Amino acid sequence: MKVVNVKKVMKVHFQYVHCLLYLQYLHAHAFCSSQLFQRDPTSLRFAELRRAGPFFHSTCMHFVVLSSSKGTTFQAVLDALKDGSLHATCAGLITDRADRGCLSKAKAAGLPSIVLTEDPFRDRIAFEKGLDEAVRGLFERAGARAGQELIAAIGWMWILSPEFIEKWKNRIINVHPALLPTFGGEGMYGLHVHEAVLKAGEKESGVTFHLIDSGIDTGKILLQKRCAVERGDTPATLQKRVQALEKEWYPKVLQMIDEGVLKV
Numbered sequence: 001m002k003v004v005n006v007k008k009v010m011k012v013h014f015q016y017v018h019c020l021l022y023l024q025y026l027h028a029h030a031f032c033s034s035q036l037f038q039r040d041p042t043s044l045r046f047a048e049l050r051r052a053g054p055f056f057h058s059t060c061m062h063f064v065v066l067s068s069s070k071g072t073t074f075q076a077v078l079d080a081l082k083d084g085s086l087h088a089t090c091a092g093l094i095t096d097r098a099d100r101g102c103l104s105k106a107k108a109a110g111l112p113s114i115v116l117t118e119d120p121f122r123d124r125i126a127f128e129k130g131l132d133e134a135v136r137g138l139f140e141r142a143g144a145r146a147g148q149e150l151i152a153a154i155g156w157m158w159i160l161s162p163e164f165i166e167k168w169k170n171r172i173i174n175v176h177p178a179l180l181p182t183f184g185g186e187g188m189y190g191l192h193v194h195e196a197v198l199k200a201g202e203k204e205s206g207v208t209f210h211l212i213d214s215g216i217d218t219g220k221i222l223l224q225k226r227c228a229v230e231r232g233d234t235p236a237t238l239q240k241r242v243q244a245l246e247k248e249w250y251p252k253v254l255q256m257i258d259e260g261v262l263k264v
Helices: 006-039 044-051 072-083 101-108 124-142 162-167 191-199 235-259
Strands: 062-067 089-095 113-115 149-153 172-176 204-211 221-228
Touching: 062 072, 062 101, 062 124, 072 089, 072 101, 072 235, 089 101, 089 124, 101 113, 113 124, 124 162, 149 235, 172 235, 191 235, 204 235, 221 235
Parallel strands: 062 089, 062 149, 089 113, 149 172
Antiparallel strands: 172 204, 204 221
């Protein structure tokens, strides 16, 4: 009877599996890098991918940011892209007005940006038609494949229609400045949320990252992070603490979705 050297067989098997994983990495790496290189061969994201080790994982996720804000949390996302802690690709920014602070941050980072020209108060259908076209245009320009797209609402002030949400079902995420399902719904935005938390005598608050569905703050919860409500807090001081959580965790949530740790 022939004696099998188990250790030798296991070593060969391990080397074979390692080789397959490395070939899979090279395939994904070549796809992601080629698209990034075609758009910007000097980009920090391309350099980061090129330096990645053999067990680098990425779905090559592309995301478009919707923002009506100063862009504080958006800047945190840009910083994470720059330092390599966020591996996804930002396809660009869409905003509703040319004087939004987020726009200057996108331009400073060299990202494509679009300012919607339709007036949402006068013609909401035309506004969302323009929004949909802008989103698709940015994804197409970035070379995103079907299933790789994500829309990240960061300080977006407009409630999206059921028709728009259906087109991008389970592909739109948002952050709410409270621990849903409490303190959500109509009127719960800005300082109003923190006023309600303090009035209710809550001991803690936080942020909720969730999918956007046809309701208001009713989509699937992806992640929640908490902070204490301190004695003497005002709506403004509590807001500052909650916003710090938003800045810290929005880039991390995007990375977790890219890695498949969070399922959308």
